[in-house]
Amino acid sequence: MNPRQDPVRPGPASPITVIVDGSAVRGLAGQTVAGVLLAAGRLAWRTTRSGRPRGVFCGIGVCHDCLVTVNGLADVRACQRRAADGDTVSTEDEA
Amino acid sequence: MSAETPDVLVVGAGPAGLAAADAARRAGARVVLLDAAGDAGGQYWRHLPASRPAAAERVLHHGWDRFAALRGQEVLTDAQVWLAERHDDRPPTLHVLVGPADGSDRVRRTFAPTTLVLATGAYERTLPFPGWDLPGVFTAGAAQALAKAERIAVGRRVVVAGAGPFLLPVAASLVRTGAQVLGVLEANGWRRLARAWSARPAELLSTRHKAGELAGYVRDLARHRIPYRTGTAVVAAHGTDRVTSVTVARLDADWAPVMGSERRVPADAVCVSHGFVPRTELAVSAGCRLTRDGGVRTDENGLTSVPGVYAAGEITGIGGADLALAEGVVAGLAAAAAADPAGGGISAGQRRDRTVNQRFAARLEAAHGIRPGWVGWLADDTVICRCEEVTAGDLRAGAAATGSRGLRSLKLSTRAGLGVCQGRVCGRTVEDLLNRHTGGLLDAGRTETRPLAAFVRLGELAAGADKEEPA
Ligand SMILES: Cc1cc2nc3c(=O)[nH]c(=O)nc-3n(C[C@H](O)[C@H](O)[C@H](O)COP(=O)(O)OP(=O)(O)OC[C@H]3O[C@@H](n4cnc5c(N)ncnc54)[C@H](O)[C@@H]3O)c2cc1C
Numbered sequence: 001m002n003p004r005q006d007p008v009r010p011g012p013a014s015p016i017t018v019i020v021d022g023s024a025v026r027g028l029a030g031q032t033v034a035g036v037l038l039a040a041g042r043l044a045w046r047t048t049r050s051g052r053p054r055g056v057f058c059g060i061g062v063c064h065d066c067l068v069t070v071n072g073l074a075d076v077r078a079c080q081r082r083a084a085d086g087d088t089v090s091t092e093d094e095a
Numbered sequence: 096m097s098a099e100t101p102d103v104l105v106v107g108a109g110p111a112g113l114a115a116a117d118a119a120r121r122a123g124a125r126v127v128l129l130d131a132a133g134d135a136g137g138q139y140w141r142h143l144p145a146s147r148p149a150a151a152e153r154v155l156h157h158g159w160d161r162f163a164a165l166r167g168q169e170v171l172t173d174a175q176v177w178l179a180e181r182h183d184d185r186p187p188t189l190h191v192l193v194g195p196a197d198g199s200d201r202v203r204r205t206f207a208p209t210t211l212v213l214a215t216g217a218y219e220r221t222l223p224f225p226g227w228d229l230p231g232v233f234t235a236g237a238a239q240a241l242a243k244a245e246r247i248a249v250g251r252r253v254v255v256a257g258a259g260p261f262l263l264p265v266a267a268s269l270v271r272t273g274a275q276v277l278g279v280l281e282a283n284g285w286r287r288l289a290r291a292w293s294a295r296p297a298e299l300l301s302t303r304h305k306a307g308e309l310a311g312y313v314r315d316l317a318r319h320r321i322p323y324r325t326g327t328a329v330v331a332a333h334g335t336d337r338v339t340s341v342t343v344a345r346l347d348a349d350w351a352p353v354m355g356s357e358r359r360v361p362a363d364a365v366c367v368s369h370g371f372v373p374r375t376e377l378a379v380s381a382g383c384r385l386t387r388d389g390g391v392r393t394d395e396n397g398l399t400s401v402p403g404v405y406a407a408g409e410i411t412g413i414g415g416a417d418l419a420l421a422e423g424v425v426a427g428l429a430a431a432a433a434a435d436p437a438g439g440g441i442s443a444g445q446r447r448d449r450t451v452n453q454r455f456a457a458r459l460e461a462a463h464g465i466r467p468g469w470v471g472w473l474a475d476d477t478v479i480c481r482c483e484e485v486t487a488g489d490l491r492a493g494a495a496a497t498g499s500r501g502l503r504s505l506k507l508s509t510r511a512g513l514g515v516c517q518g519r520v521c522g523r524t525v526e527d528l529l530n531r532h533t534g535g536l537l538d539a540g541r542t543e544t545r546p547l548a549a550f551v552r553l554g555e556l557a558a559g560a561d562k563e564e565p566a
Binding site: 001002003005006007008009010011012013014028029030031032034035038039043044048049050052053054055056057058059060061062063064065067070073075076077079080081082084 | 131132133138143144145146147148149150151152154155195196197198199218219228229230231232233234236237238239240241244245246247248249271272273336337481482484514515516519520
């Protein structure tokens with residue numbers, strides 16, 4: 001949420017940039033890959049075998065619905081992995 | 096590989112593990128406390144990361160002062176235990192990977208502690224309903240985690256539904272993260288809630304701090320004009336690529352939807368929780384026996400069935416953070432004393448704290464436990480196993496076609512519960528449904544017998560030999 005209205009009063013965060021499927025997406029240091037994607041307005045980024053969209057479900061690393069490829073490494077749980085500046089995230093399933 | 100040998104190793108830095116490690120350290124033990132997450136706090140005290148510290152973090156938390164005191168201790172974070180190597184007469188040797196979650200070149204460390212405290216907590220149980228696999232349907236815990244650790248609201252117009260007091264803090268966090276909460280729907284009716292919560296009032300007094308926490312949330316809902324509806328559930332979510340509306344229905348006392356009571360509510364997110372399941376994989380691979388409810392069985396000191404292995408917190412049964420803290424203190428002291436008998440003992444007050452909070456947990460189950468009528472909201476094409484996309488119809492047909500009454504064989508033939516999450520999300524539901532379809536499974540019993548405590552890359556293990564940390 002907008003930090004100026006946030007009752008928790010978060011401190012200033014350093015911006016990071018993550019490349020998602022070839023496009024630059026801005027995030028904040030300390031966010032998970034899932035957090036960066038959700039904050040950028042993406043709710044789903046994986047497709048099941050039958051073609052159904054999926055994103056975050058359990059949020060604590062149990063369900064594996066939110067898997068992405070990070071820096072070429074497949075099957076990373078987006079909700080558990082902290083995003084690092086310059087990370088390349090791919091949401092298309094590599095064959 | 097040479098193993099590190101602390102007196103006490105504590106796995107999990109949630110309320111239980113933090114309290115256990117702190118108590119053991121105070122008793123003079125050499126302790127290692129580790130957690131797979133990037134920060135200490137567990138589920139309860141999840142907070143913004145150190146790179147973005149909040150000035151008023153306590154707005155979203157209870158007992159923040161207790162956490163502030165406990166978090167000062169050393170915690171090995173980003174440390175995933177992935178294997179417990181059993182021994183007959185002492186705790187298992189634990190294999191740990193340290194580094195970014197699911198990374199490929201983490202550091203391998205090995206621990207052979209004198210005593211071990213397992214405090215791996217719980218994860219959510221979410222009952223399936225039509226459309227629960229649509230993006231925009233979250234577990235209530237996911238909404239809570241994203242709100243607390245990232246200040247992200249999972250939607251703008253959000254319905255919170257399921258069973259149990261946990262729905263209340265989730266609604267409170269969502270409101271404080273900028274979402275509009277359309278309602279909190281509790282499946283149980285007033286009659287059951289009132290019976291469980293008003294029984295033995297004297298006993299409630301001793302946990303009045305917990306009761307006060309709940310009352311505070313109820314006032315909070317009123318202040319934000321959020322309706323709290325009992326005997327009500329989300330029975331379907333609708334949309335093509337994401338949730339755009341939900342169907343809300345009244346439930347009878349057994350949680351069966353009342354025909355004709357359905358109404359459509361536009362919403363862009365639904366947060367659902369029907370309770371919690373102890374996270375026992377590591378304990379099971381360490382050889383610990385479980386209770387009928389699926390928690391790790393312990394004695395009054397938190398000792399499990401394996402010599403030198405203790406368990407504390409929601410891994411032993413669902414009871415909330417206060418019980419986790421109380422159990423942690425007792426298990427930590429017992430583990431320290433077992434590692435070095437010269438240390439101190441456990442006080443009567445510390446034991447009482449544990450017992451009082453256990454009764455509170457029993458009350459929770461009596462008020463909010465899952466009732467069988469919920470299957471009434473399933474349709475044949477409702478997905479049950481999210482990973483393998485096995486539907487309710489597939490399960491029924493599988494049981495009818497094979498005539499089998501074996502859980503194992505039915506799982507193999509339907510693929511339910513055999514996906515990448517290893518049945519953590521659907522395991523109990525699949526078992527419940529098959530139990531009905533078969534008229535009683537022959538090998539019923541919890542599905543929690545997975546060999547690995549975590550998902551690991553074989554390549555990482557092969558390459559890891561030269562990445563060991565010198566002990
Ligand atoms: C997503 C979620 C959110 C919750 N939010 C709240 C809330 O806001 N309010 C509330 O009253 N209750 C909440 N609960 C209930 C909560 O479970 C308890 O209140 C409390 O956190 C239990 O404490 P614990 O110490 O037993 O376990 P937890 O707090 O769950 O801590 C367990 C820790 O063990 C670690 N762990 C597990 N397995 C491994 C492994 N193999 N290797 C290394 N580390 C491991 C985990 O990373 C975790 O940090 C939530 C539960 C969930 C699942």
